[in-house]
Amino acid sequence: MSCTLGEVKNRADLIIYWGGNPAECHPRHFTKYSLMPKGKFVPNGRKDRTMVLVDIRETPSVKAADLFLQVRPGKDFEVVTALRALIKNQRVDKDRLVETGLTFEQLQDFAGILKKARFGVLFFGMGLSMTRGKHMNSASVLTLVAELNAFTKFVAMPMRGHGNVTGSDMVIRWTTGYPFGVNLCRGYPRFNPGEFSTVDLLLRGDNDAALILGADPGATMPQPAIDHLARIPTIVLDPKVTHTSQLARVHITTAATGISAPGTAYRMDEVPLPLRPPLKSPYPTDEEIVRRIRQAVQGKPPWLPNSNGKRRLV
Amino acid sequence: MATKRFLMNAGRTSKQGQQINIGKESDEYRAIVQTVTMNPDDMRELGIAEGQSVRARSAFGEAIFQCKQGNVPQGMLFVPYGPPTCRLMGGGTDGTGMPLSKGWEVEIEPLPPQDRQ
Missing domain, CATH: 3.40.228.10 (Dimethylsulfoxide Reductase, domain 2)
Incomplete structure (x- = not known):
């Protein structure tokens, strides 16, 4: 329709x-x-x-x-x-x-x-x-x-809001089957808005770390959610200084997608459009940073939390 | 001072959108997200002058805004989203994942001119 x-x-x-x-x-x-x-x-x-x-x-x-x-x-x-x-x-x-x-x-x-x-x-x-x-x-x-x-x-x-929110929905949809509020903790996707959606997670304090890509929840979310982001180790990837980057433990400056980094953006009618950057940037792209973080994480030995709060290698 | 209850509607303006590309650190951006638009009759009723500071109180928090008269219906306020609106927003999502982002009930209290921020 x-x-x-x-x-x-x-x-x-x-x-x-x-x-x-x-x-x-x-x-x-x-x-x-x-x-x-x-x-x-x-x-x-x-x-x-x-x-x-x-x-x-x-x-x-x-x-x-x-x-x-x-x-x-x-x-x-x-x-x-x-x-x-x-x-x-x-x-x-x-x-x-x-x-x-x-x-x-x-x-x-x-x-x-x-x-x-x-x-x-x-x-x-x-x-x-x-x-x-x-x-x-x-x-x-x-x-x-x-x-x-x-x-x-x-x-x-x-009428979708910010740039490429449709893209986020689309990619999560074709990778997990659900558009947002997806929990992968058990190794398979589970969908439940109100439980696994960002604001609800932050408000309950369920997560003990956050990786924020191309968003500024520090300027849009309810204050208790922002306060939780400030409490936990938050990593922000953003070309600019934002309210979230200021409360984050780590801010990695990235190239601006569409301006100095290539990629794909989904229009609000879900049509994917390739982005051809007219400029070059000294900063890495979001994709490159996430790939490097992933490689570094994969190199670490897996662990489970112990009852005393310490890590137990598996 | 007299207070009055309003329905606060947050949204976006093109000015704010342009300012985001310059930087959220600028005084201009701060001024945009701290300016609330009110009906001229409401401003007269509360004795608020153009540019005067008001304190907005919701069930979840409070924030200070500068008042500007504009074309909004009586009893309604318009304000661009920003850190001050975050303080007024409740966290409950009613199981939808999305907090109520418009139409908050707020109480407006005019502040004396020396409290202007």
Whole structure:
């Protein structure tokens, strides 16, 4: 029920951004993939497309929208549920819609727009997936999109955040079968978000060391998780000084991938793109450092912890 | 001083994104992540002047921000993610692996001008 951004460019005549602010957070999205480009079935580009923005505040992305629907904070799930009923011509209680911040007429118009599209795409952002309800909100829009396929072609795609988070998900997925929160302690992968996911591990203090690659949890995670990273030996590989590198025991400066180091980045539609660095760097790449750490670790004799806390060689 | 409860929404801005490439150590970056956007009517109600410091208190911690008026609905605050928002964020993930990263309930207390940081 998803597609590549190339299909969006060539086919989509209805673009919905829900809980995202691409004008600021994905500045090339409009111009390269979704709104502006001329495509095979949308030859006039922007003129052939309709853009609907759903958000809780008026962001700079509103200027690019044909229709802006301002939802009350935390009411996205209710709006999606009402839309699911409206597209199937089921009864919706107008009075109960008041709490969503939208009127019955607005939602009915929106439902009409959804059904009239030839090829609709719903991009959903962190405003939906990281507010109260989290995965339930994401599941509700995915269900809405699935149900819209009874009327027209409709797809959904998450607006991924930082550079190459999709790449991390993809690689862990094709190596272990799971996208994140994978525990390999028993020698085989086990998946359990809430137990093996990073924030939960750090909060419980389960791990006694950390290797951080290309991320800055010291500027994004809850404070108790950051405090645990500062307590334990943390190693950071990063081209720059970050909040995490400052609390780490070891910071290894690396070449910047895509700028001075080659590699592969996965676009948010899961298309892998080779990176051709235009510059050279005096620093090693992340890959080289991890390979050398791995070689050094493999050279050490294996050990198990004793009951007295000392190491016992096996 | 009077306090008021708000819904704090953290997010990203393009200015912040550009500043990350210059360095998170700069005064500009610090200023960006310490600036909270508030509705002008809310600022008037609490007697907060443009650029005045406020203390935000959530169930998990507190942080000090500078206030800026902007286009957000009444009762809502917008702030770019950064070390101050980490202190307000709770660690519980409800079994999803992702802590609640937006829509925190915070209490805003205006600070006297001499406490400006």
